[in-house]
Amino acid sequence: MAVAREAMSRLVRDIPDFPEPGIVFKDIMPLLADHDGFHAVVTALAESGRDEHGEVIVDKVIGMEARGFLVGAPVALALGAGFTPVRKAGKLPGPTHAVTYDLEYGTATLEMHQDAIEPGDRVLLVDDVLATGGTARATAELVSRCGGTVVGVAVLMELGFLSGREQLGDLPVDSLAVV
Ligand code: AMP
Numbered sequence: 001m002a003v004a005r006e007a008m009s010r011l012v013r014d015i016p017d018f019p020e021p022g023i024v025f026k027d028i029m030p031l032l033a034d035h036d037g038f039h040a041v042v043t044a045l046a047e048s049g050r051d052e053h054g055e056v057i058v059d060k061v062i063g064m065e066a067r068g069f070l071v072g073a074p075v076a077l078a079l080g081a082g083f084t085p086v087r088k089a090g091k092l093p094g095p096t097h098a099v100t101y102d103l104e105y106g107t108a109t110l111e112m113h114q115d116a117i118e119p120g121d122r123v124l125l126v127d128d129v130l131a132t133g134g135t136a137r138a139t140a141e142l143v144s145r146c147g148g149t150v151v152g153v154a155v156l157m158e159l160g161f162l163s164g165r166e167q168l169g170d171l172p173v174d175s176l177a178v179v
Pocket of ligand 1: 024
């Protein structure tokens, strides 16, 4: 965990005013490009899918578009679990469930294949950044439409000033850094 935190502080860079003025974008590309750093953060995130004895407690890992794919897929492999993408509207080819949620300006829609999660599946949500919590909350709703259970949310970083975890009720949220 300490190695993962050190890698994050060294290899995640702040890009001011991207993608719009006033936003400080957390760019994880240098972290992904560093094998030891990437490996350390994937190993640390995967801990959220294990119990206190180290036993895997999830059947599926979901990554949210797009950087959630990059960190979620290796977490799924590390846990021996399946991986499922949650995508922006119109990207998935099969029958989907869809959830529309509010953004600061306007709305966004996320979709997941209806057969991606089996009833009873235990699911870990993985993303790079938890900001307002809207993405994670909408994804949890998609899981419940399929009859699955979200056991937790694991992110590299949580933007503490946005209080995203308050959107998630009782769901456990593990973040490697609060920024
Ligand atoms: P939210 O739904 O507000 O919790 O936003 C989370 C989603 O937006 C994640 O998929 C992140 O990749 C992305 N995101 C939000 N804020 C930032 C940020 N400051 N830097 C990088 N990605 C962000």
